[in-house]
Amino acid sequence: MFGEYNAIEKKILSGERLDRADGIKLFECRSLTWLGALADHVRREKCGDYVYYNVNCHVNLTNMCVSQCKFCAFGRAAEARGAYAMTIDQAIAVVEDALNDPNMSGLHIVSGLHPTWTFDDYLSIVRALHERFPQLYIKGFTGVELTHFAKISARSLEDILTDLKSAGLQAIAGGGAEILSDRVRNLLCPKKATADEWLEAARVAHRLGIKSNASMLYGHIETLEERVDHLIRLRNLQDETHGFQTFICFPFLPKNTALEREIKQTSMWDDLRTMAVSRLMLDNFDHIKAYWVMLTVPVAQVALSFGANDIDGTIHKETILHDAGATSPTGLTEDAIIGLIREVGRIPAACDCNYNVLRIL
């Protein structure tokens, strides 16, 4: 590789940590396959040849949301068309339907910030689902939702998380991080958790022994420097707590959002570059996830050679991103996921929300 990048390559191959300037250089690099090869090398050393996936079901309890973020096509006002809020029985019915797949092993629950629901409303659904389906793991709620719960109930994050844990919650979802910069958040999502609040929710969860995921929503108004700073903030917290399990790259899907007219969707080129740089910067993360719903299935498959070692799950029926014009299917069969992983020459490993391997195929 050419001049200035030799030093970065040496650092990576010797396991030395990359700094902010290195991260920015990597984003500016035009040699996508060089980047990919380095990320793939790090992936092989750190994660081996398993590709993790979940046989799971997404449950989005409500799309009513007080936050009104500009990048969202899912959330809406209570009186808006298509607004819904599930009862406990409706949530159970969604899961019953997904249980047609005998390998279904867990739930992913994320939702809007409902204007009138109390924390107990959310909590009682978790409890009911856990009691009804004790065999299923439950991952759910982003740092944004947790912060919201603390505010509306005037209780501490610690109390909120302790209650959720005893109701059956086993891991925290990675969403809501967006870009951890208050400049960006003030422009796009001023009404929800700040960068510090999102990080604090993760910190408290980790302290209570609850693992969480992390993410980055990119490809809107953020700069490349802000992407790098975002990764560094996650890396710093991970140094402190070691409670993050996986990092997920979310390319922004502009359709049906308030940004639809001004922002073009990211290219595959940017998606793979961002995946690779994330793998290289986040040296203390065990897993990097290629979320096929947003990347599309072909890009997610190729991303497995750009640093990813997780391809998310079967999902059953995805709605949040399909409201934003996602062109991928709303669910995949387990066989399809296994086929994608095998074509890449890796080993499919079905796991739960805490990366406990359930089956190796």
Next chain:
Amino acid sequence: MSSRLSRAEALALYERNDLLSLAQRARAVKEQKSGRKVFYRINRHINLTNICSSNCPLCAFQCRAGDRLGYVLERDDIAKILEEARSVEGLSEIHIVSALHPTKPFEYYVDVIRQVRCALPTVEIQAFTPVEIINFVRLTGASIEQILRTLIDAGLDGLPGGGAEILSDRVRSIICPRKATADEWLDVMRTAHRLKLKTNASMMYGHVETVEERIDHLIRLRALQDETGGFQSMLLFPFHPANTELGKKFDLKPVGAWENLKMLALTRLMLDNFDHIKAFWIMLTLPIAQLALAFGADDLDGTLGRERIINAAGSTEGTSITRSKLERLIREAGYEPTLRGVV
């Protein structure tokens, strides 16, 4: 780097499945051959008819005589298309590929070329795959050389690379039993090159062929290129199974993105005597075609304008693209968009 890959080496690279090291080698070869340039052209595809006597199980475009969906473009239809094409700025190529119509005589095709040449005197006419040329041979009893000379006199500049599929008679007997054999396809190309026609080559993979048969296919193309030097670029066609008899019969799934990129890089490495590798976006999808530029491709074909054959097999990419969009894709990949103009 300079030593030629053998069959065994190519198979070993395929088996090793190290996508990114393949990509880096392929990209290095691309940059040796064409530097920072990525080529594209403003072109127009014309598919004269979809009524076909060959009825290959691999095809979703063809239909039989009498079928409600069958069509044939006559002189007036073509005049209309050419009139429209004349107003396209920078148009440099007319690309004509069609079914093997059961009753249209060879003269019909010669007239089409004459008509295009007359309407667009400076545009490059790339028309008739070797499969169609062999059909003309069968229709008329003339030799390949006589057919090609007649078409050259009418204005033909080159042959597209299609119809090669997999150059193995075992495979052809399953996927396209009635059309040109492997040897016939190569013979047409050999003769065309001798007559100074420019041609492309291709491979359609992802159906019933083995990996060994893919490699052998590439080796046959490479051997002919050693002999003639007449191939300009190579195109890879991943098989689109939707709406095809072959797809149904063998329950075939579309080839994955990984496999497509791997084949592209491997092809760039194998075909050391080819100047260009085309990423045909309508088959690969635009995102994968863009990525192909990092895997050894140096040509994105063109704007197409109403492509019908691949569209019939369930391609989701639409049938044309604007020049500015193609240029943006190339620039983002770090290369210089280079428009192939009228020569």
